[in-house]
Structures are given as structure tokens and as C-alpha cells.
Amino acid sequence: MRDNLRPDPPARTLRPAYMESYKEGFVEDTAGYIHSYDMAHVLMLGERGILPAETALGVLAGLREMDRLGMADCRRKAGGGNHAGEAWLTEHKGAAIGGAIGLARSSGDLSAISFRMYARHTLLELRKGLVELRAALVEFASRHVDHVLPGNTHGQHAQPITFALWAMMYNDALARDCARLGETIARANHSPAGAGIMSGTEFPIDRSRIAQLLGFDSVLTNTLDAALSHDLEMEFASTLNMLCYTLSRMAEDLFLWNTTEYDLITLPDWFIGISSMMPQKRNPDGLQDLRHLSTQAQATLTMVMGTERGPTGFPIIERRNSDRSLRQLARALGERLAILPDLLHDMEVKSARAESHANLYWASVTDLAGALVRQNRIDWRRAHGLVAGFVRDCIAKGQPPYEMSADDFNAYASRSGALKITLDEAVFTRALDARAFVSRRDTFGGPGPEAMDHAISQATSALAHERQALQALETTLAKAQENLLATVDTAVKGQRFV
Template sequence: MAKKTVSDYLDSTEIDRLMLEEDIWGNKAHAIMLARQKIISSDDLRQILSWLEKALEDYRAGKFKLDKDAEDIHMNVEKYITCGAGIEYGGKLHTARSRNDQVLVDTKMYSRERVLDLLESMISLCQELLKTAGKHAATVMPGYTHTQHAQPISFGFWGSGYASMFIRDIERLGEAYARINTNPLGACALSGTSFPIDREMTSQLLGFDAVHEHALDVTSSRDFVAEVLSCMAIFMSNLSRLANDLVLLTTHEFGMVSLHKSHVTGSSIMPQKRNPDIAEVIRGKTGEVYGNLIHVLTISKGIPHGYSRDLQEVKGPLFRAFDTVESSADMLGQMISKMTVNEERAAELAGGDFACATELADFLVREKKMPFRKAHATVKKVVGELIESKKGFECIEDVAGLLKKQGVNVSIYDMGILDAKNAMDAHNSVGGTSKDEVCRMAALLSAKLSDHEQLLVGRRRKIDSARGLTDSLCRAVIEGESINEMAI
């Protein structure tokens, strides 16, 4: 293997190329601001914007070739402008700016789009889970603690539970967006500039919500990267739990869910296999996202205040995590939308293994005025004797007889409480498993999702509006209008 040169080792063009359109947009906004503030002339601006437009066209046509000797996309774009327009024009583009703030502009603009894309996928996954909740609000299944039968729940309760969990992930990431979408441009290397720049103007042209003011903090800040990665790591952990549920529920032993044929794979030797490989890979990729977070935290922990080249390395972990997490959410959403619930098998399992024991104890408290601890011990003894005789709660006469041995007289007609569906519906407390309560919670969660969708739409609209404003100003200047006569 050939040894790397210094330029090879320092090269970041491969990861940077993802942000090239953001870099060009940032350059346009910066140049417009410079001309508006009379730091460069109108003729300078026209030449710079003309060549930035050509750079964008060439990039989209696959003709813009990145030179690794230029180190990064920022210098590649500036080199393109300078070679095209001449240094007397292109050489003015970097006035009142540093690569330190420029790279943050690109990273933040690229990241905010990826965050919105991810939020869209997260919302879509929750919507699929809530569709399941609505369809199966009365479909009884066993609930588990310690991976053992606990109490009867419904598939709707299960699905809406994950939706409730993921909405917190949406909230976390949505809050992180606000800290991403602040404008670093104008901080320069670390101390601002003596030129009369207008940072509010570039914020408007680039769709930022506010100026990130403190120049030293700006250029050394990558906590927004760690925050977004932390949000993604938590979400990926939760996705892994859902994936693991699907792995278990689709086994022959559980048999409560069947995945669509497009979401399973076969075996190289066993013709019958329907492996839940997507869910398994999601579990595996969770560790990758954890690693991305630890990578960034480790980079950041020992850097002195101010920019250091170490910070170049945070982009790779962040961008790879975006790809992994978004695709994982998309895959799970598709799997949920096409999976089949085996209602008969779920009902068969729901009442097994004495899952209604707590309901029997509650009945003794409610109807026989027994202290709960005594009721608990009484039912525990009944369960133990039934296990010894290899019987279950379906043998209601035996249950009544065993209770009578302990001095508790119950009618076999009271034994309807041992029906799993009845037990599930009886839990109508706030947040409980009854059909009405599941439907109420699902409606509330759907309303929350609608609010998040509206927020997402508004944020996209603001970005699109800023891009449209920058592009319209750019076209007008190229066609001969004066930037100083335009409304911004």
C-alpha cells in the first residue's frame, strides 16, 4: 500500500463534497453582504456571483473536480472563482471571513437539512405505529417484564408505547435544531473583524434563526454536533429495542407477528428460513452510532479554546450517523406498515402463564376487602398449587376450589376476570390498556405529531425562502441591477 503524503493525510474533500452547495450558497450571501456594506464594489460582486453560479452548474453537471491539494471544498470553490474571474475579483471573496467560520456555516446548513430529513422519517415511523394502535387497540397480547409473561396488553398499547417513546426523541432533536440554526459567519478566525460587516443580513440570506455572537465561542464550538449525535444515539437505542421486539415476536415460539416477504431474507442452506435481518442489522448499527458520539466527544474534550484542526474530524462521524439513523427509521417504518399480526396466536399466549394473576389479586382487594399483600400471597399460593398439578387459570373450578381452601368463597361466574381480554379492558386508568384509553392516547400522540409536522414545514419554508431570496438577488445582480437599490 502506497504511503500517504501530507496533502493526502490532511485532505477532507471527500467528506466536504457533501456540503459543496451549502458552501456556494454561503459564498453568495457573504459576497452580497460585502457589496451591500460597500466593502467590495458592485462590479466585484457581479463577477463573483457569476462565477459562483457557474461553479454550481458545473458541480451539478459533474464537471466540478475537487483538487485534494487545495485541502477542502472552501479553497476549491475560491480557487474556481479566482481562476475564472481573476484574482482581482475572486481574491476579494474571502474578505472579512476565515475558513474557521466558513466551515461552520457549511456544516450547520448541511446538518439542519439532515436533521429535518431525519425528523420527517421519525414522524413517519410514529404514524405507522399509531396506525397499528388504531387497528389493534382491542387485539390482546401478552405484556412482558423480565421477558416473562406479566399482564395482558393490546398490540395497540404496544405500538402506541413506542410512538410515545419516539415522540420524546423527536422533541429532543427538534430542540437541538434551534442550537444548530444560528449564524457563525462573521466570527472570522476567532476575534471578529474590523470591517463593517452585517451579520444579521447574512443570517437572513442563509435562513438562520439568530446570530451566534461570541466569535471565540463560535469558532471552537462543536457541541451542537455532540448534541445532535447524542439525540441520534438515544433514538437509535430506542429503535434497537423495537427491532429486538420484532425479532422475538416473529420467532416460531412467539409467532405473534409475521414480517412481509420483502423484509426477510433466506438462508444459503436452509430453504425454509425467513430471517429478520433488517431488524438484526439495526441492532448492530446502534453501536456504530454510539461510536460516532464517543468519537466526537473524545475529539472535543482536550482542545484549547479557539479553532484546532482536530475539529475537522467531527464531520465524518456526524454525517455517517445521519445516514445510518435515517435509513434505520425508514426501514422500521416500512416493516411496521407491512407486518401482519397473528391475532389468534397473540390471544392464545395472552392468557397463558397466569398472566391474569394480578387481576385476581385486585378482585380480592376490591370485592373481598382483603389487604393487597394478603391478596397477593393468597393468589401466589393458588398459582403454586396449580403449577404443581400442571393446570392453569383456564381450570376455573380448580381456581375457585383452591381459593376456598384459603377461606375465600368466590363464584365461578366471577372467574371472567381471568379472561385476558377482560383484564386488559379493565385497566382504564390514565395510561392504561383499555381500548378506550389506548384510542385516547393514540389521538393525543397523533395531535403531537401534527404539531411537530407543522414546525418542520415552517422550518423548511424559512430555509427555502432564504435560498430563494439569495438566488433572486444573485440573478438580479448578474443581470445588471445594483445591490444597493434592492430590498433585502
């Protein structure tokens, strides 16, 4: 009977290989922030007398030596993931120095503060990239104020618009994405350091001092919240997801215009791919890549949201996968933002063909109905019905708008029983002209020349102010880092804490 039984498996002594991926490893994106936190934490411990001055100064001297040798390389070789500073110090300065750095903090402090520092920096860089893309859209709009094209709804020609109105639409949409990035930066810029893993520490640390040294606006008050609430990751993913959807929609528009059937734009050679078999094919590879970014963003958001489900303190290991996905998405987004201004500059707009299409499929007849209301003083719905019938009749007969005249319309109105409704030729012709249609829409926010000039001027001013605000934040963070290093160096050189 025993021969038919499954043999006992050998006793395992090693962890499964896949579990190694969940260990804290070296992360290039956050190593510098952890290193800064190491210095700020130990500087605070020394200033407060929590660590003996000699020990704290020894730790700080070692951390600055890592800077001179190449911080990232030192941390990478030392191992230990987020605790690489301790590992390097222990190896090179001894256990008494290395072991001191972990006093009054936990791995939770390291991961929480490094993510917040990473988030504010990354979102700041993305926001700068967005500002440059918006500036390129405004510049594109200024070159195409008079270039008319058909606007679509339901995939059908709706009304004439301009390439400028299209570009300014995306400037405005991306401005909202910029604002969302800014709001996320503001919420990220609060220090969780000193929360420990949930309840802080019994040592009399100064959490505000660490926040000041690292350029944070303030401290997250509740230690349990600071350590184990991770809504920032969800907000980070959500904000990037919405931004990617805006960029994906822009790519979809350009993708459609680039098709052989539309043929409204020509993409630059550097943004296309050539078929390996068909030498005539100019595949819009760059646009397809940009369209797919929203899929990656949605997948990342789903992963982050799924990871954060559960009781407080349960999701820990799983977060390493979702954090990795977030960093990959942010990196991919930054790379694409960097090239989109060049695309807008180098892309050819076929304005003559676009205007021809805007005039070809009755896109301006809303204004024909409007002319009936003004000249014949009839209600809008009756005018709308007359124009709809006239257009249906012309399409059925294969007659395009440029072949029709006011006499044709008046004859149709008479046949329809509207004997007293007439239009003169000048009004009829102008009502059906796409360029005239656009010029009549000079109300605030519209595509008319004066309205568009105003929109471009307002956007240019707004971008200048936003650049100043971003520069101010960047300067504040840079000065905080400079002050941290200067304070550490002063303490090490003078062998005392002020």
C-alpha cells in the first residue's frame, strides 16, 4: 500500500525564491530621500541629546562620507534596502555607530517619509512638464487661430471650430490636471517622521525639527494616521490616472486626424514607425503608445486601490508591488511629457483640407436656422425643422452646400408650406461659410479671433505665474536640503551641536 502513496516532500529550509522580491531592496527613486532623512533624524537626536554627541557626530560624519564616495553606490552595495545607511555604517564605522541610527524610528518612518519626499518631487517635475506642454499648446493655438476644421460629436460633423480652440481646450483641461497635481503636492508635504510604526517613541524626539530640516510644511499629527494611512498613494495614482486620460484623449484626436481618411495632419518622421513589409506605411507609433498610457494608469490605480483594502496595518508587503508600479507610471509619464511640445511644434496641420471638410458636410447650418429666426421672426424650433428638412432634401439629391443658393432654400420653404419665409443670398452664403461661422463666435471662450486672442493672452499670463510658483517651491526645497547639509557639516566640523 505504501508504494501507491505520494512520498513525503523533502523538508524546506529556504524561503521560496519569489518571496525575495518582497524584501526591502535598493530603490534608486527614493534612496536620496532616505539618506536625507537619515541625516535629519540623527541631527535631531544629537541636538536633543537623545544620542551622545560623539555617537551622533560619528553617524553624521559617516553619512557625509557616503556622499563623497557616491551615496547611491554605497547604499546599493551595502544592501539592507531602506536601512542601507545603517548597513554601510556598521560595515565601515562599526556596530556602535551603525546601530545608533535606528534609535527612535522604524521601517515605517523610512518608507512613509521617503514616499512623501518622492511624491512631492515627482509631482513637481510632472507639473513643470505639464506647464511646458501647455505653453506649447498656447503657442500652437496662436499659429492656428484662423485655421478652421469640423468639430465632431457622435463621430459626425457638428459645427466648425478652429485648431486654436482645440489646443486651448487641452490647455484648460491640463490646467485642471496641474491644479490636481499641486493639491496632491500640498497634501504630500507633511512629515510622518517620528510616528514609528504606529505610536511614536518613548524618546523625547522633535518631530517638527525633522519636518523643518526636510522642507515639509508641517507634521502629520496623529502617529497612527501618519504611519498606517496610505490615502496619499491612492491620491497619487488617481491624479496620474486622470492626467493620463487627458493625454490619451489628445492622442486619440491626433490619431483620428492622422488617418488616411481624415488626413488633417502629418506627424513628424521621428514620431512614426515604418512597416517591416509595407514601405508606404507611416504608423503612428508614438500616438498609440500615448493612448495606451491611460491603460497602464488605470491598471496601476486598480492595483493601488486593491492593495490598500483591509484593516489598518494589514497591507504591508503587498505595497511594494503597487509602489513599484506607481514609480514606473510616473517615469513613463514624465518621458512622454518631455517630447509632446516638440510634437506640437513639428506636426504639420493641413489647414486647407480641414477648412474644405468643414464646409462640405453642412456643419454650419445652425446659423442658417439662426438667420431664419432673425429675419423672419419665427420660433427656433420651426426654423430648426425647416433647415433640417432642407438639408435632408439636398443630401438625398446629392447636392453639397456649396452648390446651393438662397433661391433653392426659399423654393424648399415654399414647397413645405412656409410661403412667407425667405432669405437673401448674402445672408444664406455667409450662414453656410465655416470661416464666417467661427468669426461670429466671439463670445468669451469661443473660437472667434478676438475671443481667442483674449484666451491666449490670459493663458500666457497664467503660465507665467504658475512657473513662478513652481520655481518658488523648487527653491524652498533646494534651500532646505542645502541647510540640512550645511547644518550637518557645521556640527561635524565643530564636533558639537548648537
